[in-house]
Amino acid sequence: MTEPVTQANEKLIVVDRLTLRYGRVTAVDDVSFDVHAGEIVGLLGPNGAGKTTIMRVLSGYLPPTRGKVSMAGWDVVTEPLRARRGVGYLPEQIALYRDMRVYDYLKYRARLKGLRGRQCRHRVVDMLTLCDLEPVADRCIGVLSRGYWQRVGLADTLIHDPPVLILDEPGLGLDPNQREQQRRLFMESCAHRAVLFSSHDLAEIERICKRVLIMNEGRIVAVDTPGRLIERWRGGTRFSAEVRGDVSAFLQACRQLKNVATVSIQTGDPWSCLQIEADKEADIGDQLFEQAVRTGCVLREFRREQEHLDEVFAAMTAPDKPEVQ
Amino acid sequence: MKTFLILWARELGVFFHASATYIMLAVFTAMTGLVFWKVTEESVGVPFDPAVLLFGPVYFWLMIVILTSVIAMRLFAEDRRTGILETILTAPVTDWQIVLAKYAGAMTVFGVACLPLVGYPLLLDTLRRTTGVQDGIPWAPLTTGFLVLFLCGALLNGIGVLCAAVLKGPVSTVIAVFVACSLLFVIDQAAAVTQNMYAAQTLNAIALTPAIRDFSRGIVDTRPIILWVSAIFFCLFSAQRALLLHRATRRY
Numbered sequence: 001m002t003e004p005v006t007q008a009n010e011k012l013i014v015v016d017r018l019t020l021r022y023g024r025v026t027a028v029d030d031v032s033f034d035v036h037a038g039e040i041v042g043l044l045g046p047n048g049a050g051k052t053t054i055m056r057v058l059s060g061y062l063p064p065t066r067g068k069v070s071m072a073g074w075d076v077v078t079e080p081l082r083a084r085r086g087v088g089y090l091p092e093q094i095a096l097y098r099d100m101r102v103y104d105y106l107k108y109r110a111r112l113k114g115l116r117g118r119q120c121r122h123r124v125v126d127m128l129t130l131c132d133l134e135p136v137a138d139r140c141i142g143v144l145s146r147g148y149w150q151r152v153g154l155a156d157t158l159i160h161d162p163p164v165l166i167l168d169e170p171g172l173g174l175d176p177n178q179r180e181q182q183r184r185l186f187m188e189s190c191a192h193r194a195v196l197f198s199s200h201d202l203a204e205i206e207r208i209c210k211r212v213l214i215m216n217e218g219r220i221v222a223v224d225t226p227g228r229l230i231e232r233w234r235g236g237t238r239f240s241a242e243v244r245g246d247v248s249a250f251l252q253a254c255r256q257l258k259n260v261a262t263v264s265i266q267t268g269d270p271w272s273c274l275q276i277e278a279d280k281e282a283d284i285g286d287q288l289f290e291q292a293v294r295t296g297c298v299l300r301e302f303r304r305e306q307e308h309l310d311e312v313f314a315a316m317t318a319p320d321k322p323e324v325q
Numbered sequence: 326m327k328t329f330l331i332l333w334a335r336e337l338g339v340f341f342h343a344s345a346t347y348i349m350l351a352v353f354t355a356m357t358g359l360v361f362w363k364v365t366e367e368s369v370g371v372p373f374d375p376a377v378l379l380f381g382p383v384y385f386w387l388m389i390v391i392l393t394s395v396i397a398m399r400l401f402a403e404d405r406r407t408g409i410l411e412t413i414l415t416a417p418v419t420d421w422q423i424v425l426a427k428y429a430g431a432m433t434v435f436g437v438a439c440l441p442l443v444g445y446p447l448l449l450d451t452l453r454r455t456t457g458v459q460d461g462i463p464w465a466p467l468t469t470g471f472l473v474l475f476l477c478g479a480l481l482n483g484i485g486v487l488c489a490a491v492l493k494g495p496v497s498t499v500i501a502v503f504v505a506c507s508l509l510f511v512i513d514q515a516a517a518v519t520q521n522m523y524a525a526q527t528l529n530a531i532a533l534t535p536a537i538r539d540f541s542r543g544i545v546d547t548r549p550i551i552l553w554v555s556a557i558f559f560c561l562f563s564a565q566r567a568l569l570l571h572r573a574t575r576r577y
Contacts, residue, residue, distance in 0.1 A: 022574065059415040063573055084417040091415075095408030097335070099342040111331050112416045156412075 010037045012086075012164050012194035013058065018067035020053055027053040029218040030067075035194040035211075037163065040186075042205035042226075043198040044309075045215030046317050051198045052092055054215075055168045058196065059089035072163045085114060088157035092168040092198075094149050096156075098142030102133055105141060106155055113160035127155035131185065147178040154182070158189055165195040171204065183208060202309045212309070216317045229312050237278045238305035239288060244270040245297035253291040259284055271300060329422045329429075332413075336430030340399065346434065353392050354441045360384045361445050375446045376466035380474065380541040386510055386533075389474075390481065392438055394502040396431045397485030402495040420568045424486065424561055431482040439474060466543035473540035477533055480553045481506045483560035490564035490571070509533045 013035035020028040028050045035041045045051045056062040057069055060076050060083055069076045072086030097105055106124045115123055128134050131151040136144060141152060150170065157165060170186075171179045179201075186195075186208065199205055205212060206226045214222040214229075222229060243250055247267065251274065254263045259279045266273040278284045285304060292299045340346050364378050379385070404410040413423060450462045481502075488501040513532035516525040529535055536549035 056411075061411055061415045061572060081417045081419065084415060087415075089415045091408070091411055093408050095410075095412050097339070097409065098407075099338065108331065108335060109416070112328065112418060114417060116327075 011035070012037050012072050013196060014068070014070045015054070015058070016068040018054070018057060018069055019065050020050075020057060020062065021065045026218055028057070031215075031218075031220055032067075033213055033220065033223060035164075035196055037194050038192055039211065040190055040195040040197055040209050042209035042212045043196055043215065044202070044205060044212060044313055049215040049317070050218040051215055052168055055089070055091075055166050055196065055198060058164075058166050059087055059091075060084045061089075085160065086162050087164045087166060088160070088162040089166045090153050090157045090168060090170050092172065094153035096141045096149060096152055098140065100141055101138055102141060102144070102148075102152055103128070103137045105152065106159060109156045110159045115160060123159050123161070127159050130158070130189065131155040132181075147174055150174060150178070150182065154185065163193055165190060165193050165197075167195065167197045169199055170197070171199060171201055179204070202313055206309045214313060214316045221316050222312070226309050230309060237283065239276045239278070239285065240301075240303055240305060241274045241276070241288065241292070241299060242271050242301040243274060243292060243297040243299055244272065246295050247272045247274075247297065249295040250274070250292055250297045253295055254288065257284060257287050257291070328418050329426055332418065332422055332426030333429045333433075336426050337433055339403070340430060340434050343399070349392070349395050350438050353388060353438050356388050357385060357442060358445070360388070365449070374466070375449050375462060376470040376541045376543070379442065379445060379467070380470040380537060383510075386477075386537070389477065390503060390506040390510070393431075393435065393478065393481040393485050393506060394499045396434050396482065397489045397502045398495040398499045400427050400431060400486060400489035400498075402489060402493065402498055405493060414568075414572065420565045424490070424565045424568065427489070427564075428482060428486045428561060431485060432479060435478045435482055439478065442474070443471070463543070466541055469543050469545055470541040472545070473537050476550060476553050477537065479557055480509075480533075480560075483557040487560040487564045487567070490567040 011034045013033075015031060015033050018028055018031045019026065031050075031054065033041075043051050043054065053062065057064050057076070058071060060071075060080050063077060071083045074083035074086060076083040097108075100108065103124060106127055107120060110120045110123055128137050131154055133148070133151055133155060136148055141149070144152070154170065157167070167186075171182060174182060183204065186197075197205070197209060210225060212222070212224065212226050212229060213220050224232065247265065251263060251265055254260060254274070254276055260276060261279055262275075262277045264275045266275075276284075276288065285302075288302070289299070292302075360382050361379060364382050368378060401410065404413065414420075446462055446467050453460070453462065484505050485498075485502045488505065489498045492498045492501055509531065510533050512528050513534050516528035516532070519525050519528065530548070530552065533549075536546065539546055
């Protein structure tokens, strides 16, 4: 059997009606999605939603109860070794041999993943360079910091140059500088791979992922780009303004504007805060300015409220959430 | 095969990096040496048979049971606790390779622990020569004695791998291996009190003590060898199935 050739835009992760049960508990329920080469997909969901279980099935650690999963063209049930060879998996809790030196550990992992001789040595050196591990290459893993553990884990994930990466909360326990460094590393190394990325850091997901899958209670409740999800979820455009002067006249003028859905006020002395919600995609910013000037109000602050993925996430994973596919 | 060798080498690395392994080896050597010395001292005046002196005492086999129990303790429990098992099981390796590497690692440590035992009859032979004793060392029963030690070790380590794969904690593994292996040494006592002839024969066949007695006298019986090899295969097969079950039933 020959190795499947990875082509641009090829589906490298294919999950078809995946179900996984632990006894009577259904951890993953009829989930289907795919990830193409060159695509970074974020997997979101509250704790216990089934994200880690899905990742464990994709990595070949857990067998699916039902459904079909193929990684880099290989079925994880019928061709488990070939499928695992095509996957780099970084688990949530990185486990390393504390007694080994970084270089020896990476060499051991490379050999376990089928690399031999010169190729093995070259890949280890490449990974030490890529993950900035050269200064600690001869040190025991047990004495390294959490940040270095993550880097060793990532080097291990990438060492056999897999077309598919499964990263389960890779930024866990890292400080902001280390996260930024790790993010750069991902962007450099993920260009031609299919990446499934799980994190609770929604801002990071919004920044690096092309597409987002939101899971809740074992099911996918939303799939789209972060931008489109926000757009779709947003009820209307929200503006907030801080004004002083004849606030009641300004309030009245705002209410009479076309496309304004609701206006609420929080009166203060001397500054009052107004929340104006317009109909979807209606741009009424210039009209609000005009009304403030016309009613003689002094405007201290005026801004269009920017919505983020976390609001969509909270709404999608709430107990009475809607389904958006 | 290469993957198995890589896993085996790592297993040995884990064993021999731990100071507890060296303490275990030192205690085992000291205890077996002490037992051999005491038994040799007490056997002055009786016909000289180093194989019986070495492999006869019940305390010697108690040391072997304790050794295999302690070896089994580290096999899977540590990997489960640290999460290394997930890292190994997601690499392109088969469950069989993992189980066989664990077993080979356990057997290697067992072999290293038993290596000093070879020195005891050699020491006796040296003493015999220096003191001018005419009776030579009967090497044939000693050879079959070491053969039975190897086979028993292989069986007990097989039980150890099975218990380690099935049970989660190191303490429960040690207790289970110790109880299971000890039972194999005393089960022939039950044969003496049972009324049923077939049950008595079965218990005698399963028990290790009669076979050890025969082997250390130079009698090689192939029946226990076949039984033990089959039991080892059963233990390793069950351990592999236990790993599969561990994957399928683990809750997160």
